[in-house]
Amino acid sequence: MPAPRKCSPDTDESAGASRHAPFHQDRESRYLHVSFRGALPCFGGLASKQRHTTSRAAVPPPPVRAAVPMIEDTGTLFLRGILAAAGLNPSHYRGTPLLRRLPSCLRALRVDSLHEARRLLSARPELTSKALEALLIGTTELFRDPAVFIHLEQEVMPLLLRRPARPRIWSAGCSEGAELYSVGLLLAKLGALDECVLLGSDCRPGALARARQGVYLPGDRSLPVNGGQWQRLSDGRIAMSHELRKAMRWEQSDLLASGPTGTWDLILCRNLAIYLEPASADALWSRLSDALAPGGFLVVGRAEKPNLPGLHRVAPSIYHKCSSSHRTSP
Numbered sequence: 001m002p003a004p005r006k007c008s009p010d011t012d013e014s015a016g017a018s019r020h021a022p023f024h025q026d027r028e029s030r031y032l033h034v035s036f037r038g039a040l041p042c043f044g045g046l047a048s049k050q051r052h053t054t055s056r057a058a059v060p061p062p063p064v065r066a067a068v069p070m071i072e073d074t075g076t077l078f079l080r081g082i083l084a085a086a087g088l089n090p091s092h093y094r095g096t097p098l099l100r101r102l103p104s105c106l107r108a109l110r111v112d113s114l115h116e117a118r119r120l121l122s123a124r125p126e127l128t129s130k131a132l133e134a135l136l137i138g139t140t141e142l143f144r145d146p147a148v149f150i151h152l153e154q155e156v157m158p159l160l161l162r163r164p165a166r167p168r169i170w171s172a173g174c175s176e177g178a179e180l181y182s183v184g185l186l187l188a189k190l191g192a193l194d195e196c197v198l199l200g201s202d203c204r205p206g207a208l209a210r211a212r213q214g215v216y217l218p219g220d221r222s223l224p225v226n227g228g229q230w231q232r233l234s235d236g237r238i239a240m241s242h243e244l245r246k247a248m249r250w251e252q253s254d255l256l257a258s259g260p261t262g263t264w265d266l267i268l269c270r271n272l273a274i275y276l277e278p279a280s281a282d283a284l285w286s287r288l289s290d291a292l293a294p295g296g297f298l299v300v301g302r303a304e305k306p307n308l309p310g311l312h313r314v315a316p317s318i319y320h321k322c323s324s325s326h327r328t329s330p
Contacts, residue, residue: 092280108134138175172269174200177211214240263293271301
């Protein structure tokens with residue numbers, strides 16, 4: 001039998017340390033993240049070691065991360081300056097949707113950078129309205145969201161037309177007017193175009209100028225049977241009749257600062273509140289609710305859900321204002 005190998009104390013201790021070092025190192029590294037609140041003083045050394053290790057392991061964020069918000073803030077400030085120059089309150093609008101419109105603004109001004117855009121607007125302030133047109137999204141289309149207009153034609157309009165007073169209809173933030181013309185076409189189909197007051201308002205003069213012209217791309221929506229209220233032009237666009245255009249009234253105003261006088265039986269304000277700060281959106285809904293006559297109707301965008309006492313949803317995107325004096329259901 002071979003004799004046991006003799007080892008010196010130094011060799012044994014060295015080998016033992018070598019054999020157990022990985023276990024101790026692994027155990028120590030596995031529990032470095034554990035800390036005990038109110039630990040006794042005898043654990044101070046370990047806590048100190050943990051703090052030292054954590055501090056040494058911390059890595060500062062790359063410089064490029066810190067620069068991104070600065071670029072975004074610069075662009076947002078530029079866009080808010082456009083709103084202010086147009087007489088609008090920039091604090092009402094959310095920064096993120098505004099920033100997404102920055103490339104559109106630069107394209108509208110035919111420049112490649114913020115620096116060039118600032119120089120151009122400083123030299124030619126009349127171009128502010130052009131930048132505003134690109135900044136404020138004005139998506140418009142005849143009979144957009146057909147289900148809404150089906151409900152208006154079949155349920156809401158007949159109810160309003162049975163009332164003794166002339167129905168008053170307001171398209172708030174009307175853009176180029178396609179929404180109000182859609183309502184006008186329904187009224188003409190019902191033979192009631194002359195019985196209603198029709199108003200469209202927007203803060204952009206260029207959009208209102210196009211609304212007065214009443215010419216639109218055909219889109220993929222079916223229009224009411226032509227009773228002489230519209231015609232298709234040689235280039236395929238749809239032109240509203242002179243009678244229909246004469247029935248409309250257009251007004252430039254900042255909806256968040258003021259509105260037309262009087263009360264309204266039907267107000268359409270779609271896809272504006274989603275671009276506003278929450279407090280401004282709430283103020284908008286309150287303003288529109290106050291402008292609704294008792295028993296009136298409010299039409300909003302699909303993603304918008306006003307939550308006010310007295311407003312009750314009666315169909316997708318359509319709300320009815322009830323009151324103690326008038327509770328006629330649609």
